[in-house]
Amino acid sequence: MNFLKNLFLLFCLILLTSCSKDVAKESIINEKSLDLQMIEAYNEGMSALKGGDVLFAAKKFNEAEILYPQSIWAPRSALMAAYSYYIQDYHGDAVAELERFIKIYSNHENLDYAYFLLATSYYEQIVDEKKDLQSLSKAKENFLIVINSYPNTDYAIDASFKLDLINDILASKEMYIGRYYLDKKKWISAINRFRTVVDQYDTTIYIEEALHRLVETYYLLGLSSEAEKYAKLLGYNFQSSQWYEKSYALFDKNYVQKQKKTKELNQQKASDSLVEKIKSLFE
Structure with a gap:
């Protein structure tokens, strides 16, 4: 009886071993x-x-x-x-x-490439900067991730270029709204928009005009010290700018006339010099 039990156990063991091999083999084949x-x-x-x-x-x-x-x-x-x-x-x-x-x-x-392609996908959805604000902000957010997290990649170079364009668009929007508020004499709202450009988009092409508009707005409000502060900042950084001349003219009412006379005088001198040169050819 014990012999039969042992024989049965041995048979089961062989069967299980065979099945496990078949399962392993099937698993490998499936994989x-x-x-x-x-x-x-x-x-x-x-x-x-x-x-x-x-x-x-x-x-x-x-x-x-x-x-x-x-x-x-x-x-x-x-x-x-x-x-x-x-x-x-x-x-x-x-x-x-x-x-x-x-x-x-x-x-x-390849996470750097994924962030760059994500930012570019948002960037290329920008059709109208006045409407596509989510695409603008998302593109900027992901380009900044590329620049800050992967600065030594080619993706970062291209991201920096596109980020400059995005900032120009955002600054342009702020200036557009600021000018609207200025025309409507909503002084505080206008100041807030121009300040945004000065504080957040100071590397864009709109920084000079934004500083002048702050000078202009504070001057109209009678806040001379604030107007002078921004005029000095404009003069220190952009003294040759047309916007600095306009700001300076606010404080010196004769400035425009002086500039006009100086320009006419220089033109006359240039004309006289040319006449003298022509005369010398026939002497």
């Missing part, structure tokens, strides 16, 4: 099959991308990522899906893919 499916999907995506079918390409790249999420090709597939949308100007889809990539693959080696 290899999954790997091959992922590679096939990725290659189909690349072929579709080269052929111009970006929507199908993005679909295949997403499929490759889902098939084998543990693979090093999964994040690459996610980036390629985003790029596929981007090159065909599907910026909304590109943004969604890139934001997902940044969240899931937060330590990936």
Whole structure:
């Protein structure tokens, strides 16, 4: 009886061992099959991308990522899906893919490229700076991440250039609104807009006019000390500017006439000099 029990146990043990080998073998086969499916999907995506079918390409790249999420090709597939949308100007889809990539693959080696492409996708959605404020702010936010987190990359160089353009647009908007308030004699609102340009966009082309408008506004309010403060700041940094001349003219009512007489005198001297040169040719 004991012999039969031992024989039965031995049979079960052999059976279990055989089954476990079959399971392991099946698992390896499935894993290899999954790997091959992922590679096939990725290659189909690349072929579709080269052929111009970006929507199908993005679909295949997403499929490759889902098939084998543990693979090093999964994040690459996610980036390629985003790029596929981007090159065909599907910026909304590109943004969604890139934001997902940044969240899931937060330590990936190509994170700098992901942030740059995300910022560029927002940037290229800017059509009207008066309406597309979210695109402006999001583009600026992500370009700053590229510049501050990856300063030694080519992406940072291009990001700095685009950020300057964004700041010019934002400063232009502030100046437009500030001038409107100034015309409507809403002094405080106008000052706030011009101050924003001076404080936040001092490297833009609008800084000189913003300083002059502050001089002008404070002068109209009778706040001479504040007007003089900004006039001195304007003169110290931009003394040759037309805006400095306009500010100076506010404090010296005869300044315009003096400048006009000086200009006429210089023109007369230049004319007399030319006449003398012509005469000398015939002497």
